[in-house]
Amino acid sequence: MKSYGVAIAVITGTCALALGVRVIHSQGKASPGTVQVHLVVTDQGLNDTNEIPVLRAEDIQVKQGKNVLKVEQLIPARDDxxxxxxxxxxxxxxxxxxxxxxxxxxxxxxxxxxxxxxxxxxxxxxxxxxxxxxxxxxxxxxxxxxxxxxxxxxxxxxxxxxxxxxxxxxxxxxxxxxxxxxxxxxxxxxxxxxPSPFPTPGRPGRTLAPAPGTMxxxxxxxxxxxxxxxxxxxxxxxxxxxxxxxxxxxxxxxxxxxxxxxxxxxxxxxxxxxxxxxxxxxxxxxxxxxxxxFNNQYFLVFQAVPRKKEGLQRVTISTQVANADIASANNVWVPAGG
The missing domain is CATH 3.40.50.410 (von Willebrand factor, type A domain)
Incomplete structure (x- = not known):
């Protein structure tokens, strides 16, 4: 299949690039009851008229439900x-x-x-x-x-x-x-x-039009x-x-x-x-x-609370820094707890 060819070629090309790139590693161990995860975040700025501020780890708050999570690192996605x-x-x-x-x-x-x-x-x-x-x-x-x-x-x-x-x-x-x-x-x-379990007659792969009143x-x-x-x-x-x-x-x-x-x-x-x-x-x-x-992205490394099974978990990322506006994924993949 085409997708397998994609994977092989990507691995080959990336290995050549990775020789000159320092891969992100944590500087500490996960706290008891937590696992380390990382996420790419963007500081887009509230408007284009002011300079986008430089963020630091202490500027970021990460919440998983009601829990405030420990932020380990906020690494600018530049240089190494x-x-x-x-x-x-x-x-x-x-x-x-x-x-x-x-x-x-x-x-x-x-x-x-x-x-x-x-x-x-x-x-x-x-x-x-x-x-x-x-x-x-x-x-x-x-x-x-x-x-x-x-x-x-x-x-x-x-x-x-x-x-x-x-x-x-x-x-x-x-x-x-x-x-x-x-x-x-x-x-x-x-x-x-x-949703409709019935295909449109003579139109494989297409569903029936919605019933009256269905949006x-x-x-x-x-x-x-x-x-x-x-x-x-x-x-x-x-x-x-x-x-x-x-x-x-x-x-x-x-x-x-x-x-x-x-x-x-x-x-x-x-x-x-x-x-x-x-x-x-x-x-x-x-x-x-x-x-x-692209020029204002960071690697955010933090400790998440795992569940019995691995899976996506909702996180909320925010900052109080003036003119900073954080964009990030709604969820992060969290490995299962030990």
């Missing part, structure tokens, strides 16, 4: 700790106007520092097709950016494609993030994402994709770009698609960029903002 893996993932159902913005993506990729590995992939048929595996050759990654095919199939789901990518991506103590370009419409699940909702796979991304420590950012076909011209479907992708971005600590349901005039303002996000 700048290692970064970024996948640019484009939906192959995107309409041709996106072509006006592809040079913005190429310029963005080429401008990445040498500590950043960039990969390029295309979403189709509920999986990803790798155009360029993670590499420090940014020119090669930029060259792999092409015009989406602008076609649809019965299996198109940006959420299942995202799940395929994050599950095949080897876990490492470096930042791992996705920039997804899509309209977020789940064409696999059909025009209604309301359609965002794709059920958006939750699964969000949880999978948080499980594997992947931050997801996204830019809205309209797709082809009748569904993309339906304002309701477009808004549901946007809501699904925005939900994933918010819950994983990422950022969602859109100009309503219109095609962006330029990706550059979004990409400039995204670079600012």
């Amino acid at each position: 700790n700048a290692a970064f893996q970024l996948f640019v993932v484009i939906d192959d159902t995107c309409d041709s106007p996106i072509g006006n913005n592809l040079n913005d993506l190429r310029d963005f990729i080429n401008a990445q520092p040498q500590s950043t590995m960039v990969g390029v992939a295309y979403m189709s048929n509920a999986t990803v097709q790798i155009a360029q595996n993670l590499t420090v050759d940014h020119a090669a990654a930029a060259k792999a950016v092409r015009l989406p095919r602008g076609t649809v199939s019965a299996m198109d789901s940006p959420y299942l494609s995202l799940i395929s990518l994050v599950k095949s991506w080897p876990q490492q103590k470096v930042r791992r993030q996705v920039l997804m370009v899509s309209d977020g419409i789940d064409r696999l699940r059909g025009e209604s994402t309301s 359609p909702t965002i794709s059920s796979d958006a939750d699964t994709a969000s949880n999978a991304s948080q499980r594997y420590g992947v931050t997801v950012h996204s830019i809205y770009s309209p797709g082809v076909g009748r569904l993309s011209r339906n304002a309701w479907e477009a808004q549901l698609g946007q809501s699904g992708v925005a939900k994933i971005a918010d819950e994983t600590g990422g950022e969602y960029f859109a100009l309503g349901t219109q095609s962006p005039v330029s990706f550059k303002p979004y990409l400039d903002r995204l670079q600012r996000i």
Whole structure:
């Protein structure tokens, strides 16, 4: 399968980069009854007019339910700790106007520092097709950016494609993030994402329209994709770009698609960029903002209270520092207690 090829190539490329990167290690042992976990957080700043403040470990409060957790380290993701893996993932159902913005993506990729590995992939048929595996050759990654095919199939789901990518991506103590370009419409699940056990006659893979009075909702796979991304420590950012076909011209479907992708971005600590349901005039303002996000990230190391079974646990991260605005995943993966 394609996903296995992805995993092997990522391991090979990362090993070459890791030789010059100091991996994050704790300076202490976990306190009794706790386990050490780490999370990537971003200080986005409350506004763009003031300088984003530098944060320290004592500036951060982490709560797990009612428990205030011990913060061990807050390490800026720069210098020796700048290692970064970024996948640019484009939906192959995107309409041709996106072509006006592809040079913005190429310029963005080429401008990445040498500590950043960039990969390029295309979403189709509920999986990803790798155009360029993670590499420090940014020119090669930029060259792999092409015009989406602008076609649809019965299996198109940006959420299942995202799940395929994050599950095949080897876990490492470096930042791992996705920039997804899509309209977020789940064409696999059909025009209604309301649950129905009955397929539409003659339309395999599509569900019946909702019963009268039932409001359609965002794709059920958006939750699964969000949880999978948080499980594997992947931050997801996204830019809205309209797709082809009748569904993309339906304002309701477009808004549901946007809501699904925005939900994933918010819950994983990422950022969602859109100009309503219109095609962006330029990706550059979004990409400039995204670079600012990359430049203000930290590794947060803290002690969490484990349960009997490993799993995602909700944490709340905050600070009282002026003009600081923390973005982070809603949940962190906590190993089982001893």
